[in-house]
Amino acid sequence: MLVHQILKSKSDDAVVTVMPGSKVSEAVQILADRKIGTVVISADGHKAEGILSERDVVRVLAKKGGAILNDTVDAYMTAKLFTCGRNDTSDDILQRMTDGRFRHMPVVENGQLVGLITLGDVVKARLSELAMEKDALQGMIMGH
Numbered sequence: 001m002l003v004h005q006i007l008k009s010k011s012d013d014a015v016v017t018v019m020p021g022s023k024v025s026e027a028v029q030i031l032a033d034r035k036i037g038t039v040v041i042s043a044d045g046h047k048a049e050g051i052l053s054e055r056d057v058v059r060v061l062a063k064k065g066g067a068i069l070n071d072t073v074d075a076y077m078t079a080k081l082f083t084c085g086r087n088d089t090s091d092d093i094l095q096r097m098t099d100g101r102f103r104h105m106p107v108v109e110n111g112q113l114v115g116l117i118t119l120g121d122v123v124k125a126r127l128s129e130l131a132m133e134k135d136a137l138q139g140m141i142m143g144h
Helices: 003-009 024-034 054-064 066-070 090-100 119-142
Strands: 038-041 050-053 104-109 112-118
Touching: 003 090, 003 112, 003 119, 024 038, 024 054, 024 066, 038 112, 050 054, 050 104, 054 066, 090 104, 090 119, 112 119
Parallel strands: none
Antiparallel strands: 038 050, 104 112
């Protein structure tokens, strides 16, 4: 399955972004309100400059304490982004996420942010593929 097929299957394909310079507390509130695991840092909503996840926040909180909530997202975001394109395969994305130990990957086309793929999205797509393969094999065995 290709990334663009996974994006089409998502109920909400909007990417939640916050501006550089936003406070960590604002990003955390968005994560909680939207029940999501990450926000993309973007000045214009089209170019991904970084990503800040729940894990990033928890790790920094453990080291520095609650005062980080008044710091800006720029201080703790992951600036070296691993991105994918719409025509990348789910198997490739799953391998890259597993190797890199991250759960969210911006989808970029011509330098523009077009979506966000999660590990859960990829696993769901892979399970769907496996179910279709199983049904096809059962049909062949049963003579359908």
